[in-house]
Amino acid sequence: xAQVTQxxxxxxxxTGKKLTVTCSQNMNHEYMSWYRQxxxxxxxxxxxxxxxxxxxxxxxxxxxxxxxxxxxxxxxILESPSPNQTSLYFCASSLSGARxxxxxxxxxxxxxx
Amino acid sequence: xxxxxxxxxxxxxxxGDSAVIKCTYSDSASNYFPWYKQELGKRPQxxxxxxxxVGEKKDQRIAVTLNKTAKHFSLHITETQPEDSxxxxxxxxxxxxxxxxxxxxxxxxxxx
Numbered sequence: 148x149a150q151v152t153q154x155x156x157x158x159x160x161x162t163g164k165k166l167t168v169t170c171s172q173n174m175n176h177e178y179m180s181w182y183r184q185x186x187x188x189x190x191x192x193x194x195x196x197x198x199x200x201x202x203x204x205x206x207x208x209x210x211x212x213x214x215x216x217x218x219x220x221x222x223x224i225l226e227s228p229s230p231n232q233t234s235l236y237f238c239a240s241s242l243s244g245a246r247x248x249x250x251x252x253x254x255x256x257x258x259x260x
Numbered sequence: 261x262x263x264x265x266x267x268x269x270x271x272x273x274x275x276g277d278s279a280v281i282k283c284t285y286s287d288s289a290s291n292y293f294p295w296y297k298q299e300l301g302k303r304p305q306x307x308x309x310x311x312x313x314v315g316e317k318k319d320q321r322i323a324v325t326l327n328k329t330a331k332h333f334s335l336h337i338t339e340t341q342p343e344d345s346x347x348x349x350x351x352x353x354x355x356x357x358x359x360x361x362x363x364x365x366x367x368x369x370x371x372x
Contacts, residue, residue, distance in 0.1 A: 180359060187269075189364035190304070190349060205359065237303065244358060248294045248306035 170238030266363025
């Protein structure tokens with residue numbers, strides 16, 4: 148089944164404790180992206196990757212890191228999480244850029260206390 | 261960069277009535293306009309999209325219209341049903357190689 152898989156689905160952590168949210172797609176998509184969703188603010192892009200070893204900042208990249216060492220994986224890294232990073236995170240992929248629309252993962256609800 | 265405005269932020273309609281959600285965009289080079297539906301606790305899913313070479317596209321009870329001159333596009337849902345209740349997001353991009361920019365979403369409630 149074609150899908151984008153995110154893990155974990157839920158995570159509660161403490162301020163400053165490094166964490167990684169994994170994202171993997173099995174559709175051979177070139178483009179992958181991370182969004183955060185907050186009430187009243189919609190979906191805001193954190194980082195995106197047009198292909199392996201190519202990553203770019205989105206609208207809200209501060210406090211996040213990403214890597215794209217393989218086509219299928221695009222992990223989101225929070226080196227020192229803070230409470231303002233409490234949010235619902237979505238990974239998305241597409242064949243090439245926005246063409247054809249995105250396939251979203253199931254989401255990761257992160258709480259930083 | 262692109263900016264997408266979406267209205268209204270909330271919309272309540274009676275079952276069977278029509279619902280219309282409107283979006284405006286700022287970048288005249290944008291040429292791809294998808295709509296996503298997000299049910300409560302679920303991921304956003306693409307429901308319909310339109311490209312700038314057409315003015316309207318329909319798929320059963322949903323339709324999208326595009327006015328490139330005015331830089332706005334709209335989602336129309338006819339004969340609404342309770343299962344249409346969700347948050348709807350519009351988005352825009354150009355060339356297909358630029359990221360989608362999303363509107364802030366519209367929470368649609370269909371009252372039985």
